[in-house]
Amino acid sequence: MAVCCFGRSEAEEKVSRKRSEPSAINSSWDDLLEGIDTPEDWVAHKKTLRKRYLELIRDQFKPEKPDLQIQFHDTVIVDGIYRRQLISYQVENDERAHAYVGVPLYLRGPAPGVVALHGTYKQGKERAAGLVENPDKAYLDHLCRRGYVVIAPDHFVAGHRIPEAGPYDTEAFYKKHPEWTAVGKFTYEHSIAIDVLQTMKEVNPEKIGVIGHSLGGHGSMFLAAYDDRIQAAAGNCSASFFRQNSKVEAWSRDRWYVYFKHIRPDLLNGDLPPIDFHEIMALIAPRAFLDLSGLNDGDPLTQRQRVLMLLKVMDVYELEQAPQNFAFFVHGKGHSVAHESRELMYGWLDTHLKPSTATKTKLVKP
Template sequence: MRKNSHKGLVPLLAGLSTQKDWARKRDAILQSWLELVGGLPERAPVHFEQLDSVREANHMRLHIQYDAAYGDKVTAYLLVPYTMSRANAVGKLPAIMALHPTANAGKDDIAVESGREGRRYALELVERGYIVLAPDTITAGERKDDGADYFHTALFDKQYPEWSAVGKMLSDHLHGLDLLCSLPEVDPERVGAIGHSLGGYNAYFLAGMDERVKAVAVSCGLSTFYGDADNNRWGRRDWFSHLPRVTELMRMGKIDFDFHEIAALAAPTPFFCWIAQQDQYMPHWKEISEAASELHLLYEHLNVGDRFQALIGTSRHDFPDSIRQLAYAFLDKWLLGEP
């Protein structure tokens, strides 16, 4: 990765002539990214236990807990539709990793009726016939540290000073992907990821790390350092510190990447991106739209321009119904082969 100019983003196609050039550049971005997140530990074998189950009108909601690195456990809902209408010839269904936004309720915000309006995408996707895994991230839902507030990473940072919350979430979601692809009901060639806000960037982080994600839908999750008035949004803070090393790197003027490069790791995976012009948390939508434009240029360079779709609208930090429906249609196209 190269240092971004204060005047704009480094073009993703800079120095590229062939697709092999991109492969080499991608490898360099990936290695720098892994170093920044603190690396990824060896994955634990797939193992989960069912804690409870609830029969809903059109699906079964399994309350489960699965193994993650360093002996940790991830609580999650596994939503399984009753209908097999979307199964292929051998009875396997498409599946989705549904990653929640910054909500104290964690997985409940997206997977049960009590979730907020515009956030129940896990529930809506199981109703469309997908098997859905909706895990809690660290510090949210059932994984809030005892005695700590929701979305405070101080205890994690103290326990793992060389790691990062982003690295931890990515590791946990890779374990979730392992679990999902291991289920006999799931077609591992038709697995996608979706998320809003925190869940949005976690979704493309996951897609960039694992080719088993065949399509990704992101709402209000693409961001940039460039143009962001909150210089320490991603660094060490008194609540949720995404990438603690960023604070020191920024102090030394050594930030040598921006998030369009991290999102580019997902290419050529089909990528849907929603950008809100009145996003109160990431208001620099013009710079974010430049990042989306750079991503589209990369997809075109890879001869898959139709696989990247970015939409910009006037909503606040939200995942409006009309946009969710477009995101679902995008996932259907690439995971189900529907027009």
């Protein structure tokens, strides 16, 4: 008997595999379209999901939207390419938000506007502007150089508005608004940032996008689901969802940053909210949404469930006849905004917010 150089026989080396047809992939996320057979069924169900979403963030407890009363505090020209301004504006009658706004200097007409959301960092807008810490997360600087008008607001417990208890402590917020949620608060404020963009003559009000990483990543999803003025969104390394999550109670901590205070008793009792991330993402359809995540960002089993969840979201986009408007990218670089992730996010915005000529290829002249 002939023996191969690794000590195994030819018979042992032969692997027998038979042709097979693809089988359906079933998962816990299939309830997204359970009982939905037609586009009309989905339109009706989508209204139910939106109601559940607004109840989750307790949108009914938001305050009346005040006049913006925009103030300009300083202006800097960056590398002769764009103008960066520190501004502030009203978000409640007794609260002003601060943000950096970047405007390219040589626009030929109104440009797309982007809300750039920072992660959990105390000097959020400064990092988004490329002034401190990690330049990988300098979205305002990167996008202004690509021809976008960008607003990078501080999260409501960061930057100019750090509470006495410290960055990202929501205790004072819940004393002021005991029935609201932190997610409702920041989503509402990010919607007001869109209002600011739409006051600017340099912005095409019909071409608004949002991007973010980490806290800003799921903030992008929450905003796009909340405000249909968002035409393109990209969320990077967003938080884990409710189901298939062994640490789900982190969504309702009893200290520091509390996303949803009111759901804590149910979570501790093992009961989840009546809506989850796949259903919130589906509210964005048919508008453009890109999800980026790391398989090794937190619990690997949970992140693998994310892939199954996203497959089901694609089913909704297909039902909406807009599969080209949904995509996801899964990598192994942990909780990062690596080069390839940034290029995908920025390219996604180019595709969905800029004229087709901006991304069109052409042949080389002879």
